[in-house]
Amino acid sequence: MVLKIYGFPISICTKRVALVCREKNIPYELVTVDMMTGAHKGEAYTKVQPFGQVPYIDDDGFIVYESRAISRYLTKKYASQGTQELIPTGLKEEALFEQAASIELTNFDPIGNGIADENIFKRLRGEEPDQKRVSELVTLLEAKLNAYDSILAKQKYLAGSQVTLADLFHLPFGHMFGSMGIDALEKQPNVARWWKDISSRESWAAVKDGVA
Numbered sequence: 001m002v003l004k005i006y007g008f009p010i011s012i013c014t015k016r017v018a019l020v021c022r023e024k025n026i027p028y029e030l031v032t033v034d035m036m037t038g039a040h041k042g043e044a045y046t047k048v049q050p051f052g053q054v055p056y057i058d059d060d061g062f063i064v065y066e067s068r069a070i071s072r073y074l075t076k077k078y079a080s081q082g083t084q085e086l087i088p089t090g091l092k093e094e095a096l097f098e099q100a101a102s103i104e105l106t107n108f109d110p111i112g113n114g115i116a117d118e119n120i121f122k123r124l125r126g127e128e129p130d131q132k133r134v135s136e137l138v139t140l141l142e143a144k145l146n147a148y149d150s151i152l153a154k155q156k157y158l159a160g161s162q163v164t165l166a167d168l169f170h171l172p173f174g175h176m177f178g179s180m181g182i183d184a185l186e187k188q189p190n191v192a193r194w195w196k197d198i199s200s201r202e203s204w205a206a207v208k209d210g211v212a
């Protein structure tokens, strides 16, 4: 049975999973959960995903949620196809991958969520974004990216010389920043080179404007 992604075409986390499917040449079917009508908060959905969040996958009856957990599962299951070593297999290489993945989760993702909450979700709730909060978050993002720049001055990707999931996980929020006119990823030379590289991948081009 083809892999089913229960998600929403423009959702950040749905894009993260679809992007990994593309990298690994995994056919998938998007089952749209209509977030605009609150389908993700309905009983039928929360029975499967108790937090009422998208996405989750149904892999022949095996259910997994959390976009990064799904990405790791699919990368390992389809290790022999598509882009190789998105999770490096050597002991030390994997440790450096986990370090990079943790950097994304703890230093980058919270800023993306904060900016999305101000500029997207507040508007959807009919509230005005707090522009002071947005500019504080952009300042914080720029400070974090200073550290990224020093890492990327020494190596091509965040975990070393090869692209990994840790790099790819940045794509949905990084793209959102650009679409909001936040150019933090273009300001520093090594970050800008890295961003141009990962955001030009075919897998990302296929999903960045919406997962189909």
Ligand SMILES: N[C@@H](CCC(=O)N[C@@H](CS)C(=O)NCC(=O)O)C(=O)O
Residues within 6 Å of the ligand: 011, 012, 013, 014, 040, 051, 052, 053, 054, 055, 065, 066, 067, 068
């Ligand atoms: N950590 C989760 C976050 C999932 C998440 O927050 N999804 C958003 C859409 S991108 C959502 O469903 N938001 C609705 C909500 O949190 O109520 C993941 O990586 O999958």
